[in-house]
Amino acid sequence: MSVSFLGGLAVDVHTHVYSNRYITLLQNRTAVPRIVTRGGQDRMLILPGEDTDASTSSGRPIGSEYWDGARKLAFMDGHGIAVSVVSPANPWLDFLPAADAGPAAVDINEDMEALCAGSGGRLYGMGLLPRDPMTAAAELGRIARLPHLRGAAIGTTGAGKGLDDPALDPVWAAAERNGLMLFVHPHYGLGNEVMGGYGHAMALALGFPFETTTAITRLILGGTLDRFPGLKLMVAHAGGVLPYLAGRLDACVAGDAHSPVRLRHPPSSYLRMMHYDAIGYQMPTLSLLIALVGADRLLFGTDYPFFPPHVGNAELDTATWHSPTVHRAILQELEPQTASAILRSNAMNTFGLAVPASA
Amino acid sequence: MSVSFLGGLAVDVHTHVYSNRYITLLQNRTAVPRIVTRGGQDRMLILPGEDTDASTSSGRPIGSEYWDGARKLAFMDGHGIAVSVVSPANPWLDFLPAADAGPAAVDINEDMEALCAGSGGRLYGMGLLPRDPMTAAAELGRIARLPHLRGAAIGTTGAGKGLDDPALDPVWAAAERNGLMLFVHPHYGLGNEVMGGYGHAMALALGFPFETTTAITRLILGGTLDRFPGLKLMVAHAGGVLPYLAGRLDACVAGDAHSPVRLRHPPSSYLRMMHYDAIGYQMPTLSLLIALVGADRLLFGTDYPFFPPHVGNAELDTATWHSPTVHRAILQELEPQTASAILRSNAMNTFGLAVPASA
Numbered sequence: 001m002s003v004s005f006l007g008g009l010a011v012d013v014h015t016h017v018y019s020n021r022y023i024t025l026l027q028n029r030t031a032v033p034r035i036v037t038r039g040g041q042d043r044m045l046i047l048p049g050e051d052t053d054a055s056t057s058s059g060r061p062i063g064s065e066y067w068d069g070a071r072k073l074a075f076m077d078g079h080g081i082a083v084s085v086v087s088p089a090n091p092w093l094d095f096l097p098a099a100d101a102g103p104a105a106v107d108i109n110e111d112m113e114a115l116c117a118g119s120g121g122r123l124y125g126m127g128l129l130p131r132d133p134m135t136a137a138a139e140l141g142r143i144a145r146l147p148h149l150r151g152a153a154i155g156t157t158g159a160g161k162g163l164d165d166p167a168l169d170p171v172w173a174a175a176e177r178n179g180l181m182l183f184v185h186p187h188y189g190l191g192n193e194v195m196g197g198y199g200h201a202m203a204l205a206l207g208f209p210f211e212t213t214t215a216i217t218r219l220i221l222g223g224t225l226d227r228f229p230g231l232k233l234m235v236a237h238a239g240g241v242l243p244y245l246a247g248r249l250d251a252c253v254a255g256d257a258h259s260p261v262r263l264r265h266p267p268s269s270y271l272r273m274m275h276y277d278a279i280g281y282q283m284p285t286l287s288l289l290i291a292l293v294g295a296d297r298l299l300f301g302t303d304y305p306f307f308p309p310h311v312g313n314a315e316l317d318t319a320t321w322h323s324p325t326v327h328r329a330i331l332q333e334l335e336p337q338t339a340s341a342i343l344r345s346n347a348m349n350t351f352g353l354a355v356p357a358s359a
Numbered sequence: 360m361s362v363s364f365l366g367g368l369a370v371d372v373h374t375h376v377y378s379n380r381y382i383t384l385l386q387n388r389t390a391v392p393r394i395v396t397r398g399g400q401d402r403m404l405i406l407p408g409e410d411t412d413a414s415t416s417s418g419r420p421i422g423s424e425y426w427d428g429a430r431k432l433a434f435m436d437g438h439g440i441a442v443s444v445v446s447p448a449n450p451w452l453d454f455l456p457a458a459d460a461g462p463a464a465v466d467i468n469e470d471m472e473a474l475c476a477g478s479g480g481r482l483y484g485m486g487l488l489p490r491d492p493m494t495a496a497a498e499l500g501r502i503a504r505l506p507h508l509r510g511a512a513i514g515t516t517g518a519g520k521g522l523d524d525p526a527l528d529p530v531w532a533a534a535e536r537n538g539l540m541l542f543v544h545p546h547y548g549l550g551n552e553v554m555g556g557y558g559h560a561m562a563l564a565l566g567f568p569f570e571t572t573t574a575i576t577r578l579i580l581g582g583t584l585d586r587f588p589g590l591k592l593m594v595a596h597a598g599g600v601l602p603y604l605a606g607r608l609d610a611c612v613a614g615d616a617h618s619p620v621r622l623r624h625p626p627s628s629y630l631r632m633m634h635y636d637a638i639g640y641q642m643p644t645l646s647l648l649i650a651l652v653g654a655d656r657l658l659f660g661t662d663y664p665f666f667p668p669h670v671g672n673a674e675l676d677t678a679t680w681h682s683p684t685v686h687r688a689i690l691q692e693l694e695p696q697t698a699s700a701i702l703r704s705n706a707m708n709t710f711g712l713a714v715p716a717s718a
Binding site for chain 1: 564603
């Protein structure tokens with residue numbers, strides 16, 4: 001790989017893959033989430049309401065860039081990414097009955113381990129979890145023994161009732177005990193009823209961060225990090241918008257004379273206990289995060305293969321993608337040491353990664 | 360008034376008053392919004408769902424600090440505020456039938472003019488508007504002829520269908536033509552269904568900014584500022600969270616191959632055409648706003664008399680309130696010229712105010 005990329009080689013901590021067995025699962029379904037063939041093209045319908053749109057532009061095209069490790073590596077080579085920590089994308093196994101979700105998680109996490117093991121040191125991975133807390137806790141114990149996995153993705157609803165649900169305590173305990181990162185990622189959107197009329201842009205740009213923000217706020221206000229101070233969390237998309245609202249949240253909790261919140265510290269202080277991808281699409285957002293939580297908590301990410309450039313499938317692997325390009329450029333406005341920490345060394349330290357000498 | 364306040368005297372552009380006739384309106388109602396007497400205390404129920412809470416702590420206490428000009432001035436004196444641009448608080452007249460809302464707006468705006476006219480130059484005001492667009496446009500013409508009024512508050516739903524509703528064009532045209540500021544303020548909250556369990560904190564800290572953000576995004580994506588480039592808008596609570604998400608919104612619109620959005624500029628660029636109160640409760644939020652839209656677009660505000668200190672009614676006027684104190688302290692971290700622009704001169708220029716020599 002060329003080393004001429006601005007700022008040097010990167011580690012990408014937010015990049016998705018659907019395993020082969022997960023794809024088969026989606027193809028066999030008759031309701032969202034599912035993969036359908038329309039207009040001669042496979043399309044993935046995963047967002048609420050996409051199932052009712054029968055047009056050929058419903059959902060998004062899905063091709064082998066979502067599951068083929070070789071295409072992931074081609075994208076990485078084209079964007080100066082030495083190593084990726086790949087994670088299963090939403091909606092994970094949220095839609096499966098409990099009896100099916102446990103065995104499916106085992107299969108899909110084994111798929112992920114195999115993909116990473118065969119990547120020549122370029123890929124590490126996160127697993128996914130079934131919703132049932134005891135099964136999820138057990139699966140985290142299994143993930144900890146898979147040599148290339150470093151944690152698991154988790155949706156914003158937890159077992160179905162939000163991340164402040166006390167039933168999740170065994171999940172937090174297992175992640176903490178095993179030193180595994182939990183990657184909190186949105187899927188459902190918040191406020192979908194007022195996001196229509198402008199394509200998917202509002203649901204993705206606003207509804208996703210709103211969902212993440214609400215979930216992390218509930219996790220904080222419920223005292224999760226008082227009970228599990230060693231828990232490692234990574235919050236998607238620059239933390240939703242909670243970093244912007246942290247001071248307001250403190251003021252609203254402190255200002256409520258009847259507040260039931262009983263925390264050891266102000267709510268905002270728990271933000272400094274978490275990690276964040278640096279996917280904010282603008283310098284002022286990254287600057288706010290650095291000021292609020294510290295540069296050592298921030299990790300370069302791309303969100304690949306979502307938000308593809310507007311080219312045909314044949315050109316995808318050689319095209320320049322917006323997210324890695326803009327996020328690398330933003331980092332170059334920082335001091336070189338800070339930029340390089342966010343671009344790669346924070347991820348290497350946080351996830352215990354080795355970057356191959358050949359990269 | 361003492362001039363020893365850190366950074367000098369302020370102009371407060373986000374401070375509320377309910378006029379006498381508005382209070383009477385709320386007292387005579389039997390559904391939210393309303394004022395009730397519980398546990399020997401008048402309480403204001405204005406948020407969705409507060410009506411179903413029959414406890415003595417439902418809603419919030421309401422006393423004469425919400426309508427008495429002398430108490431407003433006492434608060435201002437205690438916090439180094441020379442001049443305030445007072446505005447009617449939510450939910451304005453959203454709940455009235457069209458036939459009642461027009462005449463009520465006339466009454467309440469006359470109340471506001473009288474309050475300001477009798478304040479010795481310390482108070483300027485904003486009016487409120489009925490929802491019907493043609494009546495609202497006519498009322499803006501009337502407001503323009505009231506010597507102490509400088510604009511009007513407007514909720515996030517406009518005429519009921521959001522701020523991108525083409526039916527609102529006469530309202531935007533009237534505001535633009537008369538050089539009046541429209542102050543976009545939340546009331547309904549967004550995502551209330553997942554904000555419960557922690558008192559009002561989540562609805563106020565998150566749901567309010569989410570609501571504002573969605574409303575302003577719809578206004579932008581609908582092309583309002585392409586059609587009315589001279590429109591003066593002020594967005595409450597540091598712009599909701601749209602400033603944090605501006606780059607992401609651009610990316611999501613540009614990344615949607617089927618986007619119906621047709622704007623002259625990227626969505627984020629319209630943020631530089633608006634004004635914002637500086638009510639972000641933390642320095643990193645103010646820094647982001649300065650970097651994104653420029654310090655000349657930011658105006659000191661307090662949100663008085665919401666978020667009162669936890670003291671009895673008798674001590675309210677002499678107590679130190681959190682919002683003005685923290686927001687004044689945050690400004691002191693800036694260059695003195697920038698701090699003083701946000702603290703007062705931006706407001707004087709933007710609203711055409713004179714600060715009395717006696718202040």
